[in-house]
Amino acid sequence: MGFLDNLKKRLAVFGIAALCFGYFAAYVPYSMMTKMLTKGLFSGMGGVGFSGFEIQPVVIFASSLSMFLFLTFSGWWKYATHSKVLGISIPRPQWFTLISGICTSGQIITTTLAYTFEGVSIVFAMLLMRGGVLVLAPIVDLVAVRRKRKIYWPSWVAAILSFSALTVALFGKVGTSMTVVAICDISLYLFVYFFRLFFMSNRAKSDDVEEKKRYFTEEQMVANLFLFAALFVVGLVGAQMSAESIPGKIWEGFTLFPFKGHTLQAFLIGVFSYGTGLFGSLIFLDKRENTFTVPANRSASIIAGVIATYLLAIFYGQRLPPAHELIGVVLIIGAIAFLAYRSAMDRKLKRQEAGSRRQEVGSGKQEARSKK
Template sequence: MRLKNLPLEGFVVLYFFAYIPNILITKLLASKIEPTLGRPLTGLEILPSSLIINLVLTYLFIWLAKWYKDANQFSYGNRSFPIPSKYTFFSSIGTALVLFTVPLSYTFKDVSIPFIQLIMRGDILIIAPLVDTLFGRRVRWWSWAALVMVFIALAITVTDRGKLGLPPLAIATIVLYTLGYFIRLLVMTKVSKTGDPASVRKYFVEEKILALPLSVLFLAILGLSGIGSQASELSWGFLGVWQSQAILPIFGISFTLTIVSIFAAIILLDKRENSYCVPLERASSLLAGLIAAYLLAIFWGLRAPTAAEMIGACILIAAILLLSLAPRFDAKKKRNQNASSAPPANPITEK
């Protein structure tokens, strides 16, 4: 089956399997000793090179797949170049915030992957119906039900932990991530949730060609600021990492991140309401995080998910099934109702 004919749930599955190795590699780099430094890498040491490589790989994909042809163009002489529109310009800023906060969230010491993911994804689930309401889009019952289910999963996990207990950088990461996604969803709903594949390609190109260099620029400015140990970590991340043994796994992070970003755009830009698409994508990423956490515990001796995190994951699986099956049952019910209410065929007019 060609990817363009794949149902939305098929892209969710591909997204899920691409996300697992991304989380595994990122967490291992932040947990195992790097020989050059004699300690595990911090998130700020991993981010610069991973974003730079992601930038190169994404630009390469846009060129090879010819997605740039659907984007807004700027002409210079005999050549034209894709550029953001006024809306995707703002979305690029939001995406830049998301790009460096997601991998950073997997690197905090004593903060489990399922926990930080539940906190970050829970914020986005509040935003999704809010954006739908702002744009007058109908939110169906199964979207509300899935939203409640994910909130329950979040509440169980936070209650089990007893408190948030997050370091300041983790709190800043959550805030910036939520702000970035809010901007993205606003722009997506405004310009691209039409169901037209060309609009998906257009949005993806216009957003990424600016968001990726912006995310690198944000990190470079922080590094040049000279503020505390974070500046020295970023300096190593920009310069020292290229001669270290970490560069190969960082390439793996960037490669999988490129794939994840493509599938995420397809899922979130589906024409259905944000309250449907967002829980589907968020729950899938949460489940990927949980599976990755178990693999890290089994094969690398890291902390396994708690019972509460496991219960939360089961609720998320139920939410995914609800979002996948309820619309199909509803569509089938409507077809049957229309068929039963249609007038019988007149044999005379049929002739």
């Protein structure tokens, strides 16, 4: 635990910037490997990839295992709500972390699927998903009345720039190649994200560290286990259906895909997927308004998506991002600049408050001595 405590102290110095870097570092291999596995770019695949639904069982299993290992080695299981069953203390969710966890499970699977659709680039999918959530962020801040937060002007500017990036992306020709399944996938992603942010804002965004850890542990516990169980049930239904149907492909993911020689790549996608979920959730749980934390999270993933796209183009001959997508990225970088200014405002305010408290304490001591 000495190493973990030391690591926590070092990361605390960088605050949300360290979480954004962790999110970015996990997102590059996650998005890149997902595209490679579904387009057949790994060695020995010969350009024949797997269906996005087919790889899900292994990906979600790896994500669930990563979740269990992190919560175990970090010791965070103790923060979850517990109930006794036959004399054994079992961690369980509260009603709001149960709903938030189910929403998170929808976010996990729709994110991975978004990078598997033919004709939709990593950057374009990111601009749609991330831009959409950025639009939702100030709405959540306005409707989350349980813990109302003031939205500062740099956060508004960052959200507007991010929305502009989404608008620019939608003018690209690639948007016309989106299938009905892709549109439904991204729509579901935005739908579940709204409710996840809403419950986080009302129940967990505060200075209480234990409250944050409790929320995170319960939410992640529900998300991964619920998603894996749901996939298995759908797969069982798919066993009686055509192999070309979505349930049929999921069943093949359980029964055939693990023996086709690319299980390790899918497993690593799941590990990196959990990495994005870990760092991303901790960013969202920052006590500041969603109009600040959401752009911070989304900006890191947009930059990661651009880097992954360029790596695919350089090493695997995939297409480079078109001009309209790069313009969207530039707008996102502009949003980051305003977020950095917002962070500087916070640090300045904290220094002023600390100085005022020291001055009050000093005045109180001086007054006490004069009375003597």
